[in-house]
Amino acid sequence: MINHIVILPVIWPLLLGALLLLLQKQSLQVLRIVSISSVSVLVLLTGWLLSIVHSGEILVYVLGNWAPPFGIVLVADRLAAWMLIITALVSWCALVYAVRGTDTAGPHFHVLFQLQLFGLNGAFLTGDLFNLFVFFEILLLASYGLLLHGGGRLRTMAGLHFVIINLVGSTLFLFAVGTLYGLLGTLNMADLAVKVANTPVEDIALIRTAGLLLFAVFALKTALLPLYLWLPAAYAHTSAPVAALFAIMTKVGAYCILRVYTLIFGERAGPIADLIEPWLLPLALATLIAGVLGVLASTHLRQQVAYLVVASVGTLLIAFGINTSAGIAAGLYYLPHSTFAAAAFFLLADSIVNRRGEMSDRFEPGLIMLHQRIVGTLFFIMAILVAGLPPLSGFVGKFLILQAALSHVALSWIMATILITSLFTIIALARSGSLLFYRAQAPEATHAATDDHTQPIITPHGISGLAIPVCLLALCVALMIWAGAITEFAQETANQLLHPDDYIQSVLGTGK
Amino acid sequence: MEALVAILIGTLTACGVYLTLRGRTFPVVLxxxxxxxxxxxxxxxxxxxxxxxxxxxxxxVTEYADPLPQALVLTAIVISFAMTAFVIVLSLKAHLEMGNDHVDGKHKP
Known part of the structure; x- marks a missing residue:
């Protein structure tokens, strides 16, 4: 009976999304209450699921009772539950921020938000490769709607690029899935793991092709170099709560890389073992460098935060690319930190934009903004967090990654890249902070005529708008305080991933 | 027959890749x-x-056709159909908002 909980995080947002669609005629207040309570329930649900699988148990839900490998299965192991709770927490914060006004910009915001969660949760839980494709499409279609929500010229253009590149990605995904099915005759991931290990010699080249094609798709979703160019424009031009929610979207790709290349193409895969090992680490290092160069070159704050997301993807995949249990564990600690930090930074950037009026988020000295000290202090804390300075969770994450890298052959490359890019991140953020806050002028110093235009921008963006970024910061502080327990959990998760026999047993054993 | 189908898929893919790399939205959608x-x-x-x-x-009967790819392809068709409809509407919106149909929103020199 307990297995039914596995499907709840998938079906709950779907039902609530449908309900919200029926409630469209009701007042916005009703929609907001339903939507927020739905995500609150999701937080509790995923917390419950995490507490169950924490022991190492792997829950398998067999849809329609069609025994695997023939039917579709949902599988909840430590990694899936970890991703689910991170998603639920980030989306809760994004949604609470969105009800401050973003959701009035167009219809169906809350419906799309729930469907986005449906797609995300499904992608994390599914144990079937084609089903993963379907959930990808669901989350992408919802994300297109959310990205374009509110409209605007720049948003439409960034959205068009995002949609087209993701459609090409979906096509590649289907080619890869088709090739794997054609050669191995299954799409169940656990069954694939068994069959890949026994691939006939003549098929090895084709399986490798399919595996690397899948890697290209996941790299596109994660925004790995050279496929990251869509991200800065899309994230910088969309509304802040959506950008905050999208902080988890790049992690879907990272999750898939981790899942597919430890389970299907992991150490057990015989001749195809460790398929992407030669690719992942160099590409991740290059992504980190490219991301930080973008951070340095940005002319707008939101653009800079978007490049920080690219850089964090690079750091995360360096951790996964080290390909030891310590490396993966470090990555699993860094993953929630980078998600929460990016989301908080996007929301804080939005508060800054609202306070600067016409100056928006351009890096030019403007007038002293409302609540300058509080916003400035938050920016300072965010900068410390993102750059990875002690004592916050960014430091712990980077420290764990560097520690895991000590035994790696490419140690010098990893050390040099992470440390130098951290330095450049600090420089870039110090520059933005000083332009936005220190060099801001008092209103008297400027022309009296412009005063009237730029001064009164208090409207709905009072001090309460900062509560959500603070909430996300508190999550990062929690990550720091309970670092011991979380790293232990991450270590257990990494061990579970590197010994996929349990996973395979749990899935393929259910039918018998 | 295998060779014929393979050539067909290859030609379609080649045309698709070429058109996707064009600079205007209509060929990209095609x-x-x-x-x-x-x-x-x-x-x-x-x-x-x-x-x-x-x-x-x-x-x-001892020999069967594989039913699974038919189910897979049906799903894929539905999804790609929906996506095509969406991208057409989005291209129209982009055309209206930017005044031209270049994917980067730029006027042709």
């Missing part, structure tokens, strides 16, 4: 459509090409 046709055909063929064999269990 290109995406070609790509989705190619991949749908590819998925279908992954169940191997068979003629006149039943996909579900029938008395006294």
């Amino acid at each position: 290109g995406l459509t070609f790509l989705s046709y190619a991949v749908n055909l590819f998925l279908l063929v992954m169940g191997r090409l068979t003629v006149g064999k039943p996909p579900i269990i029938v008395e006294g």
Whole structure:
């Protein structure tokens, strides 16, 4: 009976999304209450699921009772539950921020938000490769709607690029899935793991092709170099709560890389073992460098935060690319930190934009903004967090990654890249902070005529708008305080991933 | 027949890739459509090409057609159809908002 909980995080947002669609005629207040309570329930649900699988148990839900490998299965192991709770927490914060006004910009915001969660949760839980494709499409279609929500010229253009590149990605995904099915005759991931290990010699080249094609798709979703160019424009031009929610979207790709290349193409895969090992680490290092160069070159704050997301993807995949249990564990600690930090930074950037009026988020000295000290202090804390300075969770994450890298052959490359890019991140953020806050002028110093235009921008963006970024910061502080327990959990998760026999047993054993 | 289908998929993919790389939205949408046709055909063929064999269990028959690719391709068709409809509307919106149909929103020099 307990297995039914596995499907709840998938079906709950779907039902609530449908309900919200029926409630469209009701007042916005009703929609907001339903939507927020739905995500609150999701937080509790995923917390419950995490507490169950924490022991190492792997829950398998067999849809329609069609025994695997023939039917579709949902599988909840430590990694899936970890991703689910991170998603639920980030989306809760994004949604609470969105009800401050973003959701009035167009219809169906809350419906799309729930469907986005449906797609995300499904992608994390599914144990079937084609089903993963379907959930990808669901989350992408919802994300297109959310990205374009509110409209605007720049948003439409960034959205068009995002949609087209993701459609090409979906096509590649289907080619890869088709090739794997054609050669191995299954799409169940656990069954694939068994069959890949026994691939006939003549098929090895084709399986490798399919595996690397899948890697290209996941790299596109994660925004790995050279496929990251869509991200800065899309994230910088969309509304802040959506950008905050999208902080988890790049992690879907990272999750898939981790899942597919430890389970299907992991150490057990015989001749195809460790398929992407030669690719992942160099590409991740290059992504980190490219991301930080973008951070340095940005002319707008939101653009800079978007490049920080690219850089964090690079750091995360360096951790996964080290390909030891310590490396993966470090990555699993860094993953929630980078998600929460990016989301908080996007929301804080939005508060800054609202306070600067016409100056928006351009890096030019403007007038002293409302609540300058509080916003400035938050920016300072965010900068410390993102750059990875002690004592916050960014430091712990980077420290764990560097520690895991000590035994790696490419140690010098990893050390040099992470440390130098951290330095450049600090420089870039110090520059933005000083332009936005220190060099801001008092209103008297400027022309009296412009005063009237730029001064009164208090409207709905009072001090309460900062509560959500603070909430996300508190999550990062929690990550720091309970670092011991979380790293232990991450270590257990990494061990579970590197010994996929349990996973395979749990899935393929259910039918018998 | 395998060679013919392979050439067909290859041609469709080549056309799709070429058109997707064009600078205007209409050819790009056409290109995406070609790509989705190619991949749908590819998925279908992954169940191997068979003629006149039943996909579900029938008395006294030993050789079957693989029914799964048909289910997969049906899903893929529905999704790609929805996506095409969406990208067409989005292209129209972009055309109206930017005044031209270049994917980067720039005027032709």
